[in-house]
Amino acid sequence: MKKLFLIFMIIPVIGCQTNQKPDKETVLKMINDDLNYPRTIDYEIFCSDPAHANKLLDLKLDEKRMVTIQKTQKLKDIGSPLISFTEAAQRYLIKPTEKERKLDIQKVKIAEETISDIKLGNSSESNGKTTIPVTYTVTCTNITPFSALMKRDLSKTITRSATLLFIDRKWKLMKP
Template sequence: MKKLFLIFMIIPVIGCQTNQKPDKDTVLKIIRKELNYPRTIDYDIFCSDPAHAKKLLDLKLDTAGMVTIQKTQKLKDIGSPLITFTKAAQPYLIKPTEKEKKVDIQKVKIAEETVSHIELGNSTESNGKKSIPVTYTVTSTNVTPFSVLMKRDFSKPIARSATLHFSDGKWKLMK
């Protein structure tokens, strides 16, 4: 009977020891959930703005067949969109909200970001709280022709860092 009692006392104590260093899969799940990975990088194009039309012309998105740009407007056409998107651009367009439609804003997909690699640092403890530094690598996939709108090299991965803290019986990401 005493042995049975000891077994039932040891199991809950062992089960509560969850503040040990989490494995990489657990950390990856936490990062994906807390930071919303994988995620889409988008860009707002103001279709009635001459500055946006000039930028698209300078980046040659019209010659790439993604947009059609109205270079001149008649007086009666002022306020109407200068930029329209071609059939080739359709897979990269994000459905606009009603508010965006009213002011002629079109979101375009630039790329998708995913977490590709995780490194866990050494855990530290201060004031009775455990924490672990985490370094993770973000890579861009499904890069679209609209990626030229952003001054970034999407072929290079980005190293980011965060810290995991153990509190309330679980690991939480501190951004």
């Protein structure tokens, strides 16, 4: 009777230790959680810096009514912000920290990176560990008018890779 009891206890334990390949939804959740997707791409604008003011002028963000730029300053105004943001730009602004506020730095949203596709490779085993290569595609969405500040072409997708490792009876994402 004891042997029969032990057999019935061992079978469920072995069944729980399966390293069956996870589905795409599970992998997507792991990537989103572990690598913080979707994530916001931002850009720091130094509002008192003439070089930043010139860059915004060159990109015509003042003509797009996103910013107002003070083109001349009196001697007493040196060091005060040259750049201010219009009402139209408010939804793209990221609330500054106290330190950023003191330094006249304003972060603006450029776009949002999201995962658009996942491909799971074939599992392999070495040194008693099972791994699965994962390839995922990152797409930029919600692209803002401030995207002109970035040199990167946000319309192009980026392909990245990671590895799933079966350890402690569950799949874990090995960060790239």
